[in-house]
Amino acid sequence: MRVLVVEDDQFHASYLQDVIAEALPEVTETIHASDGFTGQEEARAGAIDAIVMDLQMDRRNGVEAARTIWAERPGTRILFWSNYADEAYLRGVSAIVPPASAYGYVLKTATRARLKLALRTVLVEGQIVVDREVHRLQRKGPGASGALNESEYAVLLDLALGLQDRQIAERRGMSLRTLQNRLGSLYEKLGVEDSHEGRPLNKRVKALERAVVMRTVNVETLEAAQREYDAWVTTCADAKR
Amino acid sequence: MRVLVVEDDQFHASYLQDVIAEALPEVTETIHASDGFTGQEEARAGAIDAIVMDLQMDRRNGVEAARTIWAERPGTRILFWSNYADEAYLRGVSAIVPPASAYGYVLKTATRARLKLALRTVLVEGQIVVDREVHRLQRKGPGASGALNESEYAVLLDLALGLQDRQIAERRGMSLRTLQNRLGSLYEKLGVEDSHEGRPLNKRVKALERAVVMRTVNVETLEAAQREYDAWVTTCADAKR
DNA sequence: AATCCGCTTGCGGGAACCCGCAAGTTTTTT
DNA sequence: AAAAAACTTGCGGGTTCCCGCAAGCGGATT
Numbered sequence: 001m002r003v004l005v006v007e008d009d010q011f012h013a014s015y016l017q018d019v020i021a022e023a024l025p026e027v028t029e030t031i032h033a034s035d036g037f038t039g040q041e042e043a044r045a046g047a048i049d050a051i052v053m054d055l056q057m058d059r060r061n062g063v064e065a066a067r068t069i070w071a072e073r074p075g076t077r078i079l080f081w082s083n084y085a086d087e088a089y090l091r092g093v094s095a096i097v098p099p100a101s102a103y104g105y106v107l108k109t110a111t112r113a114r115l116k117l118a119l120r121t122v123l124v125e126g127q128i129v130v131d132r133e134v135h136r137l138q139r140k141g142p143g144a145s146g147a148l149n150e151s152e153y154a155v156l157l158d159l160a161l162g163l164q165d166r167q168i169a170e171r172r173g174m175s176l177r178t179l180q181n182r183l184g185s186l187y188e189k190l191g192v193e194d195s196h197e198g199r200p201l202n203k204r205v206k207a208l209e210r211a212v213v214m215r216t217v218n219v220e221t222l223e224a225a226q227r228e229y230d231a232w233v234t235t236c237a238d239a240k241r
Numbered sequence: 242m243r244v245l246v247v248e249d250d251q252f253h254a255s256y257l258q259d260v261i262a263e264a265l266p267e268v269t270e271t272i273h274a275s276d277g278f279t280g281q282e283e284a285r286a287g288a289i290d291a292i293v294m295d296l297q298m299d300r301r302n303g304v305e306a307a308r309t310i311w312a313e314r315p316g317t318r319i320l321f322w323s324n325y326a327d328e329a330y331l332r333g334v335s336a337i338v339p340p341a342s343a344y345g346y347v348l349k350t351a352t353r354a355r356l357k358l359a360l361r362t363v364l365v366e367g368q369i370v371v372d373r374e375v376h377r378l379q380r381k382g383p384g385a386s387g388a389l390n391e392s393e394y395a396v397l398l399d400l401a402l403g404l405q406d407r408q409i410a411e412r413r414g415m416s417l418r419t420l421q422n423r424l425g426s427l428y429e430k431l432g433v434e435d436s437h438e439g440r441p442l443n444k445r446v447k448a449l450e451r452a453v454v455m456r457t458v459n460v461e462t463l464e465a466a467q468r469e470y471d472a473w474v475t476t477c478a479d480a481k482r
Numbered sequence: 483a484a485t486c487c488g489c490t491t492g493c494g495g496g497a498a499c500c501c502g503c504a505a506g507t508t509t510t511t512t
Numbered sequence: 513a514a515a516a517a518a519c520t521t522g523c524g525g526g527t528t529c530c531c532g533c534a535a536g537c538g539g540a541t542t
Contacts, residue, residue: 162447206403
């Protein structure tokens, strides 16, 4: 069994290799890649089927690399290893994981024992493991009730890009009023009150602020959303011809 | 000479201690603290005057710890060591550094040689060192002209919290129209156009999105701004009695 | 079948937002 | 000291945002 470690921090990478050697005696070789691009090339070249991947990397982040890898080899098992309990990453991961495969999400603050356990469970047993600290985000916002559904999340991204009501409604194929209802429930779920300590506030901006602070979105999410929107706009313009 | 290392990642901490031992032979003792709180207490108890500090920490971030430390011992030299080239942190640091002291801002991706150099330059020579990658942010926004001035930055934070025009104007002591002028220049400097690819957008939200993506603000900044605002609101309420 | 519940949609209105215009004030330049 | 540039402030108006109200639609319950 060969394992690929994709991690741009050399200390964490060598720590990982150390733990892998200890937890997985069946591993015959561990390969190291220091960013997402070389990672996906190593995976292709080396016929790798077990990967441990950092999520935050400069050249290409883990989610994007994983998407490419899974597109080529859907059975690849990937354990994500991240600094943060970040809903945006988890959402990105669980949106692209193929049914045939297995993945895990472990925080870098996890103990050595827990990391070893996750390595075995995901890479060898092919189960799904999600750190409880991360999973907590999935269901509970500090604000009101539960998680955002796909539709609300999509609207949140559009809102975050600065689109106006009409634009969002058009893009998502709903009426203006429906979109506004969606915004209403979004505000509620993000815990946006119409006033704070008796002072009124701008719900639209506050919603984005809450989403950023609660890590429902992050910089990578926003950049990806902007790219998707630009692409949509151009296809939309082409269609009109 | 005694050096305090404040860093919550044990690998980075031991690496740091290693480099310090190599670069600064005059160091007789290095002390380690794993979060901002214990860091500032160690600094107080140990009469420390040279510190290497991580910026992102769970319990108390580096900027807050530095503020406390500098308030007690303004001559303390602090080298900040961070994962990210993040304008918000640099702004936070340079806003509180006392004139009597020295500081540095080095990225964790810096080479060992550059880290050694920065250690000597800041902790021994008492000069200011800022990683060029970080300094780049200070002057250049991709959008239009240069950096935000203090007044604009303050308005940006208020906007980010979701305050309405009237609230911001009241808090910052300016008229409604003046504030709106401020917002106008803020939009310009952040590169917020009134429409993107022919589609209009919500400038207020877009401004926050740009600020987040360009790392002019980050989660810690927003949380700190919220705390300051809450404090201001309560003092304001007290004053009215 | 009748009822209920949730979601969608249109209409209308009050508040907030953004900006052009113009007059007054401060700061900088010449 | 005079002129120019920059900033502040009020007013007015067009647009957007947010929401209450009510009508329609579809699936689930009794």
